[in-house]
Amino acid sequence: MHPIFSSNRTLLSVAILWSLLCCLIAFLLIKLDQQGHGALLITLQTLPLYGLLLFFGASNYYLCLRLPLANTPMPVLLVAQTLAAAITIGLWLVVALGWNWLLDQMSFQHAEAMYFDLLIANVLIALVLYVVWILVHYAYLGAKSEEHTSARSLEHQLLIKSIELEAIKLTVHPHFMYNSLTMVANLSLAAPEKIHDICVKMSDFLRYSVTYGKQDKVTFGDEITHIENYLSIEKERFGERLRVNMAIAPETLDKPTIALVLFPLIENCIKHGIGSQFEPGFISIAIEQRETLTHISISNSFDPSGIKPRSTKLGLSSLEKRIAYSFGPGAQMKVTKQPGQFMVELYLPALSQNPISLTGG
Incomplete structure (x- = not known):
């Protein structure tokens, strides 16, 4: 299970932070819009899709779990993460195209045209967010590993005391x-x-x-x-x-x-x-x-x-x-x-x- 689903409190905190991030991205795309598509249409496109990107990016956790930093050669790590990023963002763009087509059918004219106008900006933003997910996952796994090491060290110290007592009893x-x-x-x-x-x-x-x-x-x-x-x-x-x-x-x-x-x-x-x-x-x-x-x-x-x-x-x-x-x-x-x-x-x-x-x- 992904760490964000470990508790309702964690999931709620991530959802709030990600919602604020989606609003910030929508505001940025509105500022970058030079074709006059309108704030409403950009917002309708951005919020659902970047909300979905939360789960697309979170799936990288399992790849990071399979390719730990300490045990994976750097070339293998770079190739695997690059390929994963390309596949994930590519699938997300396909979903985004479908969403814009649906908006077009809902009388929001030029939705598909807006998709292609903002394509490069969306790809760059999605790529940055995916890289952030990678860094967050590896940082979490590193902290978890350190915590596990500390727990093992404590367990060993307790074991040492137990062994020491047993040795004294035997001696x-x-x-x-x-x-x-x-x-x-x-x-x-x-x-x-x-x-x-x-x-x-x-x-x-x-x-x-x-x-x-x-x-x-x-x-x-x-x-x-x-x-x-x-x-x-x-x-x-x-x-x-x-x-x-x-x-x-x-x-x-x-x-x-x-x-x-x-x-x-x-x-x-x-x-x-x-x-x-x-x-x-x-x-x-x-x-x-x-x-x-x-x-x-x-x-x-x-x-x-x-x-x-x-x-x-x-x-x-x-x-x-x-x-x-x-x-x-x-x-x-x-x-x-x-x-x-x-x-x-x-x-x-x-x-x-x-x-x-x-x-x-």
Whole structure:
């Protein structure tokens, strides 16, 4: 729908302004009339036809919508708009000729002759008005695009805050801290020599989550080290129940990515997979380069009949929004659930210039 029809108030305002413009054009044509056709005849010709030109010119909005300034080559834009102007004004002149013929039949003599006398003036005025319509449409679409960008920016800022809160919840999860501290307490009795190593890994894990999570971008190597620390802690807790298989292509380690892109997936594997089964389970992590895309595949076993915590799916949803914003429209997340196995795949192009961080930077 054209913006002028978006509300009755807008339509009324445009109608009033356009009516004043039509009166001004009629006055101008009366002044330009050198054949003495008379003010009444010129007014009867001008007001209806230029009122109709409002809708003829407004139709250009849809062409401007299809040919945005930012994405259309200038030669294509000029040719398309010129052709549209010629067709629109040509049709309008045909209607004008019919209207003048009708006036002639209504005993307004010389109406058709007046049409040809004022033809050049009408063509020039119509062309100017059509160009004005083009400028108005592009200005409106530009303002609308900027408003949409601002709205998206606000949405992203809200998303950032939501992600930041979610990251804090995941990083300092009460159950994770409780389980880890309980494990350390048990190790102090059974294997005190392991405590130092576990505490260092916990410290590195928390430091990365808090410090690196605030950076715009990190490398996949950083992310791998982070989840290795996390999995080392969990492996000490689950023992032989947790098997981890990693296949990381060396060329992907230095590639930039957003912080904490892997941790929500690995945490999900532990929380809803390994933690739900009594038999030994696995987590498989694979990262490889596929032409222009970095492919990440993380899968885990799970027991369909096991006891699982309630899932809000906020972690996967937030991650999907983060990668869509940071990596662009080429980023994809694919979730596959098979009997006894859950897999998430990420297809990530090169990181954009404005990646999303957990502090809104």
